Amino acid sequence: MSRIAYVNGRLVPIADATVHIEDRGFQFADGVYEVVAVLNGAMLDWPQHAARFGRSLRELSITAPMSEAALSIVARRVLAANRIRDGLLYVQATRGAARRDHPFPAHAVPTLVMTARPFDFRVRTAQQKTGISIVTQPENRWQRRDIKSIALLPNVLAKQSARNARAFEAWFVNPDGTVSEGASTNAWIVRKDGTIVTHPASESILHGVMRGTLLALAREHQIRVEEAPFTVADALDAAEAFITSTSVPCLPVISIDGNPVGSGVPGPVTARLAEALWAEVERQTGWRR
Ligand SMILES: Cc1ncc(COP(=O)(O)O)c(C=O)c1O
Structure with missing residues (x-):
């Protein structure tokens, strides 16, 4: 057809x-x-x-x-x-x-x-088990990333640099070391105290729909949430990290620039959030893995 x-x-x-x-x-x-x-x-x-x-x-x-x-x-x-x-x-x-x-x-x-x-979203549930790798690169986009503009050249180049490095996603890093977001995903860490952290919904990032859904679900599940910038060093010192988007609902990050995140394998908090997300997907659409 x-x-x-x-x-x-x-x-x-x-x-x-x-x-x-x-x-x-x-x-x-x-x-x-x-x-x-x-x-x-x-x-x-x-x-x-x-x-x-x-x-x-x-x-x-x-x-x-x-x-x-x-x-x-x-x-x-x-x-x-x-x-x-x-x-x-x-x-x-x-x-x-x-x-x-x-x-x-x-x-x-x-x-x-x-x-x-x-x-086929089952591709994502399979990737959830293995986790994905990130490369970082300097933030080089305009200042209104909250607008979902079709001007995506920096994102395209960042995603290609990730592919060239056999990574799944590239994170944009600001001069002060903080991570704004990925080329087409929002970025998260899980601190060692269990708090999940993601960049505030300012003009510096796209306010991901999946980001909003996940924040609401985390709060519902009594998981502590902080909307605050974090650095690459914070991510490498975190227990877990993950990314979210419409087409990548919740995938664990196991390495950044070749360095392991946490124990280098998908972690339990990310798994719990992903489960909550798939349950929400089923509630809204009836879809099951
Ligand atoms: C730069 C950027 N950040 C975050 C996201 C995630 O947004 P959403 O969850 O609405 O798909 C996207 C999605 O395309 C994106 O392009």
């Missing part, structure tokens, strides 16, 4: 799906996006994704292409057209097409594209 994309009001085979070459997304990365997990045919944490999408658009003064309710109807149509049971939905909006000039065009109509592809 050929994949189907939604582009500006139409569902089209992906091979025929096009946007204008003067679209500002192509010319300037002038746009925002969301990635939503789909399990058992249901969108996980949809209201949070829709709200963040709206906020990213507002922060950049891009006109919302449609209401949240309409967006969710189109999303469901895309999932149905692609017969997605377990997968990832991509939603992307740009300021639209206009003659190339930096200032906002007077009358641009926003471009809206949605695609979906299958993804």
Whole structure:
């Protein structure tokens, strides 16, 4: 079955799906996006994704292409057209097409594209048992990382540097030694006293939907939580570390730049949080491993 994309009001085979070459997304990365997990045919944490999408658009003064309710109807149509049971939905909006000039065009109509592809989340439950490795690199992004912008070149380069080093993820490290987040994930440690620590939801990081879900679950499970910056040294001195995102719900970090974290194997607190997360996934979607 050929994949189907939604582009500006139409569902089209992906091979025929096009946007204008003067679209500002192509010319300037002038746009925002969301990635939503789909399990058992249901969108996980949809209201949070829709709200963040709206906020990213507002922060950049891009006109919302449609209401949240309409967006969710189109999303469901895309999932149905692609017969997605377990997968990832991509939603992307740009300021639209206009003659190339930096200032906002007077009358641009926003471009809206949605695609979906299958993804087997059991890949992640397998990785949970082995854990993953991290490399670090200097933070080199702009100061508004809370906006889910499509300008992802530093993230792309960071992820490739991780792949080149046979690591799963790269963590961005600030000049003061603190870790902001990963190339496409939020970063966490579990201190030796059992407290979980993650960077505050400031303009310095993306406010991950999974981060929010996990914080709520940790509190529910009476796990102490601190939203505070931590350094690479703190992570290497921690009992455990882990990463979260929509497509990487909760994976233990076992090494950073080749140095072991804790005992160098996935730890019990991360495992407990991952269990809580999978239980939440099942509660929302009925999905089971
Ligand atoms: C830079 C960055 N941080 C964190 C995340 C995790 O966000 P979420 O949990 O909403 O997927 C992402 C996801 O793409 C990301 O790109």
